[in-house]
Amino acid sequence: MIKDLLIRNVRPMGGAATDLYIRDGRVAEPGNPDTTVREIDGRGQIALPGLVEAHTHLDKTLIGMDWFENRVGPTRNDRILADRKAKRELGIDARRQSARQVMQTLAFGVTHIRSHVDVDTEIGIANVEGVVGTREAFRGLVDVQIVAFPQSGMLGREGTLALMEDAIEAGADIVGGIDPATIERDPVRHLDAIFALADKYAKPVDIHLHEPGELGAFCLELIVERARALSLQGRVMVSHAYCLGMLEAQRQRSLIDALAAAGIAVMTVGSPSAPAVPLGLMRQSGLVVASGSDGIQGTWEPWGSGDMLERAKYLAQRNGMTNDADLEETARICCFGGAEAIGLTDYGLTPGCRGDLVLIDARTLAEAVAITPRNRTVICRGRVVVNDGILDSQFCDEKQRGA
Numbered sequence: 001m002i003k004d005l006l007i008r009n010v011r012p013m014g015g016a017a018t019d020l021y022i023r024d025g026r027v028a029e030p031g032n033p034d035t036t037v038r039e040i041d042g043r044g045q046i047a048l049p050g051l052v053e054a055h056t057h058l059d060k061t062l063i064g065m066d067w068f069e070n071r072v073g074p075t076r077n078d079r080i081l082a083d084r085k086a087k088r089e090l091g092i093d094a095r096r097q098s099a100r101q102v103m104q105t106l107a108f109g110v111t112h113i114r115s116h117v118d119v120d121t122e123i124g125i126a127n128v129e130g131v132v133g134t135r136e137a138f139r140g141l142v143d144v145q146i147v148a149f150p151q152s153g154m155l156g157r158e159g160t161l162a163l164m165e166d167a168i169e170a171g172a173d174i175v176g177g178i179d180p181a182t183i184e185r186d187p188v189r190h191l192d193a194i195f196a197l198a199d200k201y202a203k204p205v206d207i208h209l210h211e212p213g214e215l216g217a218f219c220l221e222l223i224v225e226r227a228r229a230l231s232l233q234g235r236v237m238v239s240h241a242y243c244l245g246m247l248e249a250q251r252q253r254s255l256i257d258a259l260a261a262a263g264i265a266v267m268t269v270g271s272p273s274a275p276a277v278p279l280g281l282m283r284q285s286g287l288v289v290a291s292g293s294d295g296i297q298g299t300w301e302p303w304g305s306g307d308m309l310e311r312a313k314y315l316a317q318r319n320g321m322t323n324d325a326d327l328e329e330t331a332r333i334c335c336f337g338g339a340e341a342i343g344l345t346d347y348g349l350t351p352g353c354r355g356d357l358v359l360i361d362a363r364t365l366a367e368a369v370a371i372t373p374r375n376r377t378v379i380c381r382g383r384v385v386v387n388d389g390i391l392d393s394q395f396c397d398e399k400q401r402g403a
């Protein structure tokens with residue numbers, strides 16, 4: 001049985017010091033805690049709700065495997081081909097690798113993850129099955145959402161759409177899509193197919209959209225039309241949406257307004273090698289903005305830790321943000337923004353919310369983003385699972401969790 005937990009002297013979101021009480025795995029009014037309640041001293045640290053990784057690829061990380069010597073060409077197609085070859089030749093076990101990434105990022109305080117998971121005609125739905133195994137193994141500690149993701153395209157590879165359905169039947173939570181124009185070469189048909197699938201199974205949609213400039217804008221308009229037609233307010237996310245950073249001001253603003261009005265969220269990683277989306281304008285316009293690590297330590301890119309507080313710093317850096325209010329905003333994107341974008345309803349630090357939080361040793365939220373302290377305490381549903389940045393093996397036995 002989980003004991004209730006009283007956390008003395010913490011500062012929610014960097015505000016005034018208070019005590020937080022977690023009863024039956026949920027944040028509760030302090031009231032009169034049971035005298036047998038477990039108590040920890042928060043030492044005035046900042047308390048954030050568990051960080052939200054809103055976009056990663058758990059099935060493709062190479063954490064703990066041999067170093068991958070990257071000789072991959074520069075185009076997206078080169079990388080997709082290399083990615084498929086690596087799956088064949090390196091023996092990337094999606095079950096084991098996804099567990100490794102979940103454990104690595106839990107130590108940073110990531111308690112909610114949305115992962116795109118490859119579905120294609122070579123591997124079928126094996127990777128989805130592997131990540132479903134990890135989702136079950138971590139149930140109660142980390143929530144994992146699985147996007148059935150047609151990384152290699154869908155229209156040009158016969159049988160992929162049927163595999164997407166199989167993936168949903170096998171436990172995928174969300175219908176994924178990919179560059180409807182540059183990869184699929186038929187935006188209307190691609191988007192019609194994935195929205196029809198979402199409608200059939202009552203699932204949300206999450207689309208990788210790297211399309212540039214006006215081509216990307218056109219695809220965004222098609223997505224808005226379909227989200228509206230199916231009343232998918234709050235259930236559609238566009239990942240990357242680089243085009244938003246490549247348009248003239250008026251066009252940019254009207255698209256952002258259209259996305260916000262349709263309840264479509266945008267995920268941005270703040271990549272140094274891609275166009276920066278106008279973060280400030282997006283947030284001012286009421287658009288829901290989330291962030292994620294994308295692939296970490298894989299064949300696409302060799303780096304990345306999966307720390308969403310560090311990600312907040314990258315967002316600030318990519319957008320030239322240095323003042324405290326902006327840094328605080330990037331931290332919010334990596335917790336509340338992500339939570340709203342991926343549809344969490346019991347998220348936060350107020351009574352009734354799930355008792356998932358991370359304690360950070362910093363004086364202000366801006367300082368937390370700037371220096372990203374690693375000595376964090378992480379609490380999952382009222383249980384302390386990470387102390388001083390180290391996972392407690394009682395909760396995270398590698399063998400038991402499949403890593």
Ligand SMILES: [Zn+2]
Pocket residue numbers: 055056057116208294295
């Ligand atoms: Zn991605």
